[in-house]
Amino acid sequence: MYKRRLKKPDGRKLLLYSRHPIPSDIEAPGPSPHASSSSHLRWHPLRGEWIAYAGSRQNRTFLPPAQYNPLAPTTDPAHPTEVPGGAYDVAVFDNLFPTLTLDAIDSPPTIVDTAPGRGVCEVVVFTQDERANLGSLPLWHLELLIDVWADRYLELGALPDVQYVMPFENRGVEVGVTLHHPHGQIYAYPMVPPIPARELERQKAYFAEHQRSLLGALIEAEIRDGRRIIHLNDTVVAFLPVCATYSYEVWIAPKRPASSLTDLTSDERRDLAVALKTVLLKFDGLWARPFPYVMVFHQAPSDGAPHPESHLHLEFYPPYRMPGRLKYLAGSELGAGLFTADTLPELKAEELRAVEVSFE
Amino acid sequence: MYKRRLKKPDGRKLLLYSRHPIPSDIEAPGPSPHASSSSHLRWHPLRGEWIAYAGSRQNRTFLPPAQYNPLAPTTDPAHPTEVPGGAYDVAVFDNLFPTLTLDAIDSPPTIVDTAPGRGVCEVVVFTQDERANLGSLPLWHLELLIDVWADRYLELGALPDVQYVMPFENRGVEVGVTLHHPHGQIYAYPMVPPIPARELERQKAYFAEHQRSLLGALIEAEIRDGRRIIHLNDTVVAFLPVCATYSYEVWIAPKRPASSLTDLTSDERRDLAVALKTVLLKFDGLWARPFPYVMVFHQAPSDGAPHPESHLHLEFYPPYRMPGRLKYLAGSELGAGLFTADTLPELKAEELRAVEVSFE
Numbered sequence: 226m227y228k229r230r231l232k233k234p235d236g237r238k239l240l241l242y243s244r245h246p247i248p249s250d251i252e253a254p255g256p257s258p259h260a261s262s263s264s265h266l267r268w269h270p271l272r273g274e275w276i277a278y279a280g281s282r283q284n285r286t287f288l289p290p291a292q293y294n295p296l297a298p299t300t301d302p303a304h305p306t307e308v309p310g311g312a313y314d315v316a317v318f319d320n321l322f323p324t325l326t327l328d329a330i331d332s333p334p335t336i337v338d339t340a341p342g343r344g345v346c347e348v349v350v351f352t353q354d355e356r357a358n359l360g361s362l363p364l365w366h367l368e369l370l371i372d373v374w375a376d377r378y379l380e381l382g383a384l385p386d387v388q389y390v391m392p393f394e395n396r397g398v399e400v401g402v403t404l405h406h407p408h409g410q411i412y413a414y415p416m417v418p419p420i421p422a423r424e425l426e427r428q429k430a431y432f433a434e435h436q437r438s439l440l441g442a443l444i445e446a447e448i449r450d451g452r453r454i455i456h457l458n459d460t461v462v463a464f465l466p467v468c469a470t471y472s473y474e475v476w477i478a479p480k481r482p483a484s485s486l487t488d489l490t491s492d493e494r495r496d497l498a499v500a501l502k503t504v505l506l507k508f509d510g511l512w513a514r515p516f517p518y519v520m521v522f523h524q525a526p527s528d529g530a531p532h533p534e535s536h537l538h539l540e541f542y543p544p545y546r547m548p549g550r551l552k553y554l555a556g557s558e559l560g561a562g563l564f565t566a567d568t569l570p571e572l573k574a575e576e577l578r579a580v581e582v583s584f585e
Numbered sequence: 586m587y588k589r590r591l592k593k594p595d596g597r598k599l600l601l602y603s604r605h606p607i608p609s610d611i612e613a614p615g616p617s618p619h620a621s622s623s624s625h626l627r628w629h630p631l632r633g634e635w636i637a638y639a640g641s642r643q644n645r646t647f648l649p650p651a652q653y654n655p656l657a658p659t660t661d662p663a664h665p666t667e668v669p670g671g672a673y674d675v676a677v678f679d680n681l682f683p684t685l686t687l688d689a690i691d692s693p694p695t696i697v698d699t700a701p702g703r704g705v706c707e708v709v710v711f712t713q714d715e716r717a718n719l720g721s722l723p724l725w726h727l728e729l730l731i732d733v734w735a736d737r738y739l740e741l742g743a744l745p746d747v748q749y750v751m752p753f754e755n756r757g758v759e760v761g762v763t764l765h766h767p768h769g770q771i772y773a774y775p776m777v778p779p780i781p782a783r784e785l786e787r788q789k790a791y792f793a794e795h796q797r798s799l800l801g802a803l804i805e806a807e808i809r810d811g812r813r814i815i816h817l818n819d820t821v822v823a824f825l826p827v828c829a830t831y832s833y834e835v836w837i838a839p840k841r842p843a844s845s846l847t848d849l850t851s852d853e854r855r856d857l858a859v860a861l862k863t864v865l866l867k868f869d870g871l872w873a874r875p876f877p878y879v880m881v882f883h884q885a886p887s888d889g890a891p892h893p894e895s896h897l898h899l900e901f902y903p904p905y906r907m908p909g910r911l912k913y914l915a916g917s918e919l920g921a922g923l924f925t926a927d928t929l930p931e932l933k934a935e936e937l938r939a940v941e942v943s944f945e
Contacts, residue, residue, distance in 0.1 A: 269828035270791075270799060271784040276828050277917075277925045324917065324925045336806035337827050393916030401913025412917055419922030424631040431630075439630060446696035467697050468629035468636050521920030542919050553761025554914060556753030557637075557684065557772055559902050560881030562779030565637045565684045 226372045229313070233257060237319035239308070242373050244365060247313050254305035262323050264342030265332035266415075274419050277342050278332075279324040296406035298353045308350055314366060315373050317411075320346040325412065327386060343386040345413040347377065355406045358515065359394065360505025362407075364585060367498035374411075374522065375486035381413040382527025389414040389421060389526045397517025399544045399551060409520075417526045424523060425535060432534035438482035440536035443467075448480075453574040456503045461496040463504050465570035465577070472546040472568040473516075473577070475504055478538035485524035485537055501539070506582035508543065518543040586732045589673070593617060597679035599668070602733050604725060607673050614665035622683050624702030625692035626775075634779050637702050638692075639684040656766035658713045668710055674726060675733050677771075680706040685772065687746060703746040705773040707737065715766045718875065719754065720865025722767075724945060727858035734771075734882065735846035735854075741773040742887025749774040749781060749886045757877025759904045759911060769880075777886045784883060785895060792894035798842035800896035803827075808840075813934040816863045821856040823864050825930035825937070832906040832928040833876075833937065835864050838898035845884035845897055861899070866942035868903065878903040 229247045231239040234255030241247050264279035298310035308316040325344030332339050351359055351370060362370070374392045381390045394409035395402050417425065431439035447453060447464050455475065456463040463477045477500050483489050489497065508516035519542040525535035546552045546567050557563050589607045591599040594615030601607050624639035658670035668676040685704030692699050711719055711730060722730070734752045741750045754769035755762050777785065791799035807813060807824050815835065816823040823837045837860050843849050849857065868876035879902045885895035906912045906927050917923050 267828045269826075269830075270803060271787055272780070273783060273787050275923065276830055277923055278929055279925055279927060335827055336803070336810055389921075391916070391921055393920055395913075395915040400915050401911065410916060412921065412923075414921065414923065418917075420632070420919075421921060423633060423922075427631055427633050443630060443696070450696055466629075467695055468627045468632075470629075470636055519915050519919050521916055523920070540920065551761065553755075555755040555760050555879050556751070556770060556881055557778075559780075559879050560753055560883070560900065561749075561751055561772065561774065561781060562783075563635065563637055563772075563774065565639055567639060569638055 226369060226376075228376065231309075233318070237321070239319075240317040241309075241313040242315040242317070242369065242376075243313040244369055245312065248311055251309050251311040251313065254299040254302065254307070254309050256305070257307070257321060262326050262329075264324055264326065264329055266340040266342055267332075267335065268338040268340075270337055275340070275416065277324050279322075279342065294355060294404070294406050296348070296350050296404055296408055297355055307348070308353075310353075314352065314369055316350040317347050317373065317377065318350075320348050320410070325414065327384070340415070343415045345381055345384070345387065345411070347381075347411040347413075349373065349377075349392070349409045349411060351407040351409065358396075358407050358505075358509075359409075360502060360509055362502075364495070364498050364502060367501055368494055371486060371489070371494045371497055375489070377411050378486050378524065378527070381411065384413065386415050387413040388528040389417045391418075391421070391521060391523070393519065393521040395519050397515065397544075399517040400519050402517075413527075417528065421523055421526070425526065425532070428534035428536065438534070438536045440478060440538060441480070441482045444478060444480055452571045455507065455574055455577045456500050458496045458499055460493045461500040463500045465574045467570060469570040469573075470564040470566060471542045471544070471552060472566065472573050473508070473511075473518075473541070473543040474570070475541040475543075475577070476538050477501060477504060477541075478536065482533075482536040484532050484535040486522070488537070502584060503582055504541070504577075506584070507577045507580040508541075510580040510582060511576065512548050516543060517545070586729060586736075588736065591669075593678065597681070599679075600677040601669075601673040602675040602677070602729065602736075603673040604729055605672065608671055611669050611671040611673065614659040614662065614667070614669050616665070617667070617681060622686050622689075624684055624686065624689055626700040626702055627692075627695070628698040628700075630697055635700070635776065637684050639682075639702065654715060654764070654766050656708070656710050656764055656768055657715055667708070668713075670713075674712065674729055676710040677707050677733065677737065678710075680708050680770070685774065687744070700775070703775045705741055705744070705747065705771070707741075707771040707773075709733065709737075709752070709769045709771060711767040711769065718756075718767050718865075718869075719769075720862060720869055722862075724855070724858050724862060727861055728854055731846060731849070731854045731857055735849070737771050738846050738884065738887070741771065744773065746775050747773040748888040749777045751778075751781070751881060751883070753879065753881040755879050757875065757904075759877040760879050762877075773887075777888065781883055781886070785886065785892070788894035788896065798894070798896045800838060800898060801840070801842045804838060804840055812931045815867065815934055815937045816860050818856045818859055820853045821860040823860045825934045827930060829930040829933075830924040830926060831902045831904070831912060832926065832933050833868070833871075833878075833901070833903040834930070835901040835903075835937070836898050837861060837864060837901075838896065842893075842896040844892050844895040846882070848897070862944060863942055864901070864937075866944070867937045867940040868901075870940040870942060871936065872908050876903060877905070 323346035329341040525532035683706035885892035
């Protein structure tokens with residue numbers, strides 16, 4: 226993998242990644258529309274969680290017409306986008322409307338504890354081709370992306386302010402996507418956020434008692450059971466977990482407890498790319514239409530402590546429970562935290578298994 | 586308040602409430618469309634939470650045309666709805682598509698712990714008038730509803746299987762509402778669900794240290810600060826909490842730490858009705874259109890233990906962050922649990938304060 230580091234005229238970083246050497250004459254396009262970024266955290270005393278306030282995001286770009294796609298390669302220097310043209314495969318840059326920034330300052334004191342919204346919010350442009358999507362990318366391209374995500378985990382995780390690095394993709398207007406060009410995001414948080422924190426706490430307790438991975442034990446049981454497995458290769462498995470909250474919730478994980486993307490061997494990265502492509506093609510094949518989802522990576526915190534309990538996995542939360550019917554999070558989910566699933570993962574796994582996909 | 590207990594032909598309970606005596610000739614309409622209900626819980630080992638699986642809900646009634654409104658009073662016995670006609674104000678009945686039932690049985694064993702989905706799911710028909718909404722009801726009607734919610738808290742909370750009773754309302758297609766007739770729901774859970782459990786844990790720790798209510802201390806600070814208060818009367822306050830997660834998140838609470846609706850005096854119930862009506866009219870007045878929201882009550886568990894730490898409050902989660910722009914829960918909220926707010930509650934409180942409302 227080749228990597229080039231550039232700086233935008235407004236100071237934001239721009240990284241280019243490619244499987245081939247990147248021409249040295251590629252420059253960061255500029256200037257960008259002005260965006261002030263200031264965000265801070267406030268402590269929610271009843272829930273015991275931080276809430277991030279990022280006022281600059283209120284007026285972010287909202288489904289612009291195609292000719293204003295800010296993630297398309299710049300073709301005319303007089304009309305710069307966020308990324309340059311030229312020979313590279315993946316671009317990463319600091320979000321123009323970040324929830325977290327390294328230079329965030331604290332807010333004036335208020336009646337609860339506050340903290341600066343320190344961290345990094347990056348945009349990952351998966352490809353220069355705006356008609357592509359993650360599942361349509363060739364395997365080598367997905368492997369490159371896995372290397373990019375691993376590179377970001379290392380580089381962002383090494384920052385003193387960063388405790389947790391989470392790559393994710395929101396796909397589809399149903400989950401609020403404001404730009405259709407294939408892209409994901411990475412949030413580098415100044416704390417281990419509540420959901421990974423809860424998962425890690427459970428994993429830690431299990432590891433202390435059994436000297437093995439909690440997710441690894443679940444994966445073994447899922448493979449033995451078999452009913453919810455939708456893809457299995459030498460080192461990676463994709464399945465609807467027995468405790469799925471969304472109808473088509475899918476997890477992808479290495480069978481062995483690799484704690485983060487950086488721990489994966491090149492064979493495992495290849496197997497992860499195959500599993501990822503298989504799941505994505507099954508999603509889009511299910512109803513012969515682009516299938517919306519939120520996809521997140523859960524891996525070890527970057528807090529400097531060892532995390533032998535951590536077991537890397539991807540979680541997909543697709544909002545549809547059947548064609549045309551969305552799952553809404555409402556009273557029970559938002560107010561009580563009890564998810565009510567209308568479907569059984571065993572039956573939804575059958576649907577996804579029945580979608581045949583082939584590639585290469 | 587008058588109350589009459591009826592039974593539907595399919596065995597479900599039907600309760601009528603009124604400020605006047607209820608005529609004895611009102612009968613439960615019947616029969617209902619057949620619905621099989623079976624639900625169970627599965628343990629999510631990584632999150633440490635139960636997930637409820639209720640397959641019968643997948644095909645529940647979805648925005649039927651007006652002439653099939655199942656919550657309208659029955660006018661023709663040959664075409665029964667869920668509720669009778671006649672002189673009463675509020676009806677409560679067992680949900681035809683329940684997530685939890687008292688006779689739920691356990692599922693076959695699987696690779697995680699399971700439990701029967703024991704509990705009660707009730708529908709609360711706020712009024713017979715399908716064109717009304719919670720905010721348009723007169724004060725006496727809201728006071729009656731508060732008495733109904735308190736009655737349900739007592740009756741459901743006394744059931745051996747029930748540990749937590751949560752009345753809530755989902756309002757608007759934006760939060761997935763499938764029937765437009767003004768109604769709410771009550772879930773009586775077999776456990777204290779995760780979000781109230783976390784809130785109670787924090788309240789308990791604070792109470793142990795300070796011998797007073799955590800929410801009470803926050804309310805005092807909010808009143809002193811003043812910027813986020815949108816209504817204040819003798820005993821009840823409505824405000825956007827300093828740590829709001831949604832742009833127009835509003836909490837309503839008694840100033841003193843009443844632990845549940847049943848603890849409120851009749852003066853406090855009146856004041857709560859005034860605060861509730863004020864908030865609802867401000868919501869609908871803001872953009873001169875019905876304002877969608879999820880509204881939940883958080884109060885003391887019904888687990889038999891004393892809960893001096895519990896401080897009753899209502900929380901509103903409105904999905905809009907500005908006209909026409911929804912807040913989507915996506916990568917950071919669903920995958921990390923860190924809420925990112927695009928707006929400051931101080932500014933949103935100004936908007937709601939500027940909406941003048943008057944009644945009675």
